[in-house]
Amino acid sequence: MEFLNQHIIAPTAQHMALLEFLGVVVYAIHLPYIAMVMGATAVAMWLTFSDHEILNPRFARLAGDLIDAVLGSRFPMLVLGVLPLFVLPFIYTQWFVGANGAPLKYIVFAIPGVIVSFVILGLYRGSFAERKSNFHVHMGLGTLGLGALMASYFVLLSTVARLHDPEKWFRLKNLVILLLNWNVIWKFLFFVHLAFAITGAAMLFFLLRWSGERAASDREYAAFVRKFGAGIGLAFSFALPVFYLFYVFTSPDVVFDNTNYLLAASVVFVSMVLAYSFFGALQSREPRFGATTFSLFVLVFVLAGSFDMRAMANANREHARVIEQAAEKAALEREVELETAMAAASGKNLGEETFTKVCMQCHRFEEKLVGPPLSTVLPKYNAESLKAYLLSPVKVDPAYPPMPNPGLTPAQAAAVAAYELQHLAELTGGATAPTETQTTPAEPAAPTH
Numbered sequence: 108m109e110f111l112n113q114h115i116i117a118p119t120a121q122h123m124a125l126l127e128f129l130g131v132v133v134y135a136i137h138l139p140y141i142a143m144v145m146g147a148t149a150v151a152m153w154l155t156f157s158d159h160e161i162l163n164p165r166f167a168r169l170a171g172d173l174i175d176a177v178l179g180s181r182f183p184m185l186v187l188g189v190l191p192l193f194v195l196p197f198i199y200t201q202w203f204v205g206a207n208g209a210p211l212k213y214i215v216f217a218i219p220g221v222i223v224s225f226v227i228l229g230l231y232r233g234s235f236a237e238r239k240s241n242f243h244v245h246m247g248l249g250t251l252g253l254g255a256l257m258a259s260y261f262v263l264l265s266t267v268a269r270l271h272d273p274e275k276w277f278r279l280k281n282l283v284i285l286l287l288n289w290n291v292i293w294k295f296l297f298f299v300h301l302a303f304a305i306t307g308a309a310m311l312f313f314l315l316r317w318s319g320e321r322a323a324s325d326r327e328y329a330a331f332v333r334k335f336g337a338g339i340g341l342a343f344s345f346a347l348p349v350f351y352l353f354y355v356f357t358s359p360d361v362v363f364d365n366t367n368y369l370l371a372a373s374v375v376f377v378s379m380v381l382a383y384s385f386f387g388a389l390q391s392r393e394p395r396f397g398a399t400t401f402s403l404f405v406l407v408f409v410l411a412g413s414f415d416m417r418a419m420a421n422a423n424r425e426h427a428r429v430i431e432q433a434a435e436k437a438a439l440e441r442e443v444e445l446e447t448a449m450a451a452a453s454g455k456n457l458g459e460e461t462f463t464k465v466c467m468q469c470h471r472f473e474e475k476l477v478g479p480p481l482s483t484v485l486p487k488y489n490a491e492s493l494k495a496y497l498l499s500p501v502k503v504d505p506a507y508p509p510m511p512n513p514g515l516t517p518a519q520a521a522a523v524a525a526y527e528l529q530h531l532a533e534l535t536g537g538a539t540a541p542t543e544t545q546t547t548p549a550e551p552a553a554p555t556h
């Protein structure tokens with residue numbers, strides 16, 4: 108975290124809003140996948156266990172189909188499961204840059220845990236074929252993988268929930284204290300129930316719709332999958348509104364604004380619609396509501412993710428304001444720097460321009476024109492005194508007529524004075540070194556250097 112903090116510049120307000128949006132996107136694609144992995148592994152293990160106790164070929168087949176559908180290929184595991192995990196720490200460290208005490212390190216803790224669980228679950232899937240002969244190894248791997256995955260997400264989701272309560276951060280000295288909190292526990296129970304419920308939807312959607320031909324060839328099996336999936340979905344989606352309401356009611360007051368009340372209410376409402384759709388799927392004779400329930404689940408994840416991101420932003424308004432001010436200040440400093448650099452650059456041009464346009468009517472450096480050759484008169488001036496002379500010339504040499512006021516602005520006078528003295532120094536080079544050393548210390552406040 109220290110390392111990250113040093114390499115992050117203060118984000119602007121738009122940047123922070125963008126981070127919140129990115130967080131919702133990551134949660135909306137990552138968490139449904141993780142939930143399905145959890146639910147499908149647990150359900151497959153239960154089916155395998157039952158089949159082991161009393162032989163039941165339909166159970167065995169469904170366990171295999173589930174594992175194939177959810178843990179089947181490495182690509183989604185990498186893209187939906189692992190990659191988003193590395194985005195989360197960046198989102199949160201940027202958002203909380205400079206917020207001392209934010210319990211961010213636990214987010215990083217969870218990442219290796221998730222990766223290890225995926226590796227173990229890969230082995231679990233590989234051992235499915237030998238589950239009869241190697242029952243204990245197979246079940247052991249499943250238990251271990253599932254346990255590690257659940258533990259990692261308990262830590263991850265809890266840490267994120269604890270960001271909603273900045274007043275208590277100073278107490279979160281270790282992981283146990285972080286996790287011992289009702290708000291965090293309700294949130295996790297909601298997530299676990301979501302995991303089982305979305306697995307029910309995945310059975311209706313993936314097993315019956317996508318591989319519909321295979322299932323349709325065996326109507327009895329299809330009816331079994333439909334009943335099983337809809338049954339699990341119904342049972343677990345009933346509990347969703349309850350756990351979500353507990354989570355919302357135990358959240359600190361600071362997380363709420365009108366939008367967040369609305370988001371929380373929508374999560375509860377969509378969960379109820381879900382239970383109703385599962386009920387419909389259970390009642391009907393044909394496979395129905397697979398796509399509907401599945402999309403509704405994604406919607407629940409989007410809504411719940413938006414609630415959490417908004418809760419974080421609401422609870423940490425003060426921090427956000429400090430960060431925004433820092434960003435504004437930095438932007439202002441950059442602007443000032445740029446302006447000075449531009450002024451310096453144009454000052455040079457201004458000097459040269461003024462000289463050729465105005466002074467060259469009467470002066471040359473080496474020869475006498477209307478006025479004296481500048482190389483003879485300039486050495487007695489420094490930038491300040493020359494500027495003063497140019498702004499109001501006085502009579503000096505009786506051999507010449509008086510110099511009319513050339514009507515310069517102070518900036519033009521300063522620029523042309525600097526330009527000429529510079530030019531003089533270039534012309535004379537080292538020859539007039541003593542003159543130069545005379546003038547240099549006398550002009551520490553030279554405007555353009």
Ligand code: HEC
Nearest residue numbers: 465466468469477478484501502503504507508509510513
């Ligand atoms: C209209 C003609 C004219 C213009 C334009 C003019 N000068 Fe002069 N300048 C003179 C004359 C004449 C003198 C001699 C005045 C004197 O000795 O009293 C002089 C004198 C000077 C001197 C010497 C003063 C001294 O201490 O001896 C400097 C330096 C000088 N001019 C710089 C400039 C610069 C820089 C510009 C352009 C911004 C400029 N002049 C524009 C006519 C002009």
